[in-house]
Amino acid sequence: MAQRTTTLNAALAGTIDLGGDLTVKRFGFGAMRLTGQGIWGEPADREECKRVLRRALELGINFIDTADSYGPEVSERLIGETLYPYPDELVIATKGGLTRPGPGRWIPNGRPDHLRVACEGSLRRLRVQQIDLYQFHRPDPAVPFEESVGALVQLKSEGKIRHIGLSNVSTDELQRAEKLTPVVSVQNRYNVVDRSSDAVLEACSLEGLAFLPWRPVEGGELEGASGVLSEIAGRYDATPSQVALAWLLARSPVMLPIAGTSKVAHLEENLAAVALDIAPSDLQRLDTLTHTG
Ligand SMILES: NC(=O)c1ccc[n+]([C@@H]2O[C@H](COP(=O)([O-])OP(=O)(O)OC[C@H]3O[C@@H](n4cnc5c(N)ncnc54)[C@H](OP(=O)(O)O)[C@@H]3O)[C@@H](O)[C@H]2O)c1
Numbered sequence: 001m002a003q004r005t006t007t008l009n010a011a012l013a014g015t016i017d018l019g020g021d022l023t024v025k026r027f028g029f030g031a032m033r034l035t036g037q038g039i040w041g042e043p044a045d046r047e048e049c050k051r052v053l054r055r056a057l058e059l060g061i062n063f064i065d066t067a068d069s070y071g072p073e074v075s076e077r078l079i080g081e082t083l084y085p086y087p088d089e090l091v092i093a094t095k096g097g098l099t100r101p102g103p104g105r106w107i108p109n110g111r112p113d114h115l116r117v118a119c120e121g122s123l124r125r126l127r128v129q130q131i132d133l134y135q136f137h138r139p140d141p142a143v144p145f146e147e148s149v150g151a152l153v154q155l156k157s158e159g160k161i162r163h164i165g166l167s168n169v170s171t172d173e174l175q176r177a178e179k180l181t182p183v184v185s186v187q188n189r190y191n192v193v194d195r196s197s198d199a200v201l202e203a204c205s206l207e208g209l210a211f212l213p214w215r216p217v218e219g220g221e222l223e224g225a226s227g228v229l230s231e232i233a234g235r236y237d238a239t240p241s242q243v244a245l246a247w248l249l250a251r252s253p254v255m256l257p258i259a260g261t262s263k264v265a266h267l268e269e270n271l272a273a274v275a276l277d278i279a280p281s282d283l284q285r286l287d288t289l290t291h292t293g
Pocket of ligand 1: 029030031167168213214216258259260261267269270
């Protein structure tokens with residue numbers, strides 16, 4: 001397994017610019033899993049989750065993605081409790097626009113009044129005056145998209161948000177948002193076996209916007225599968241998750257994976273993907289993969 005953790009650093013993934021004034025290493029940490037089952041309540045092993053956050057920074061990671069809805073509130077609170085006061089170079093991205101009636105349940109709310117309350121709650125829990133990157137979590141079919149984005153523009157004009165990002169959007173929605181405000185990132189589901197957001201990735205690559213693929217290691221489900229991914233992983237003495245992450249990094253210079261875990265061992269394993277040098281012929285074979293195997 002490619003796990004040379006002593007010399008490993010997220011810097012090996014290179015950097016990406018967010019909005020012209022923030023530079024982050026191109027390997028982030030997704031903090032959704034620092035919660036209980038169904039992304040609800042406190043995590044089973046809170047101390048291990050705190051170790052994960054501290055270890056992420058030790059490994060050079062300087063971009064953390066979270067949301068008010070993770071827990072809800074649990075992930076943001078844990079980040080504040082564990083890492084505050086933050087190192088200067090750390091960029092924390094959060095999101096608003098989803099509410100949580102219970103475990104595993106996610107209800108969009110893109111109303112401007114809700115987004116304001118959500119953003120103010122995130123500011124408090126993260127213990128910051130301004131959120132580096134605030135992402136609209138998911139368009140709400142019950143609220144005109146422009147009204148939701150407009151709420152973020154207003155929060156930005158008040159200094160509560162430094163940069164605006166979108167999540168779970170189409171290319172059309174990206175363009176509509178860009179008519180209202182600069183957008184610095186898009187976060188959509190994307191990985192080696194799910195290319196449904198290829199068109200959005202292409203738009204981001206053309207415009208130089210960061211693309212944050214969520215579920216980058218397919219929720220850990222690539223492990224143990226047989227087929228091309230495992231065969232290639234075996235040849236590089238790597239795990240399928242590591243190869244999936246290396247493939248993402250090679251796919252586009254705007255790619256900023258945010259693999260999530262509640263375990264230090266998985267964090268270290270995932271980060272080791274930055275040192276994997278996959279041959280172009282193997283990357284091409286992975287390009288044609290459309291399902292686990
Ligand atoms: N914008 C959105 O709508 C949206 C939706 C979902 C997620 N996200 C963001 O994207 C981030 C990543 O998404 P995700 O957590 O759904 O997917 P993921 O990173 O593909 O998978 C995380 C899951 O895989 C397991 N895992 C991680 N590394 C592993 C490894 N090396 N070997 C085996 N299992 C491994 C983790 O379990 P352990 O905890 O046991 O390691 C966890 O259950 C989230 O943290 C969140 O920040 C955004």
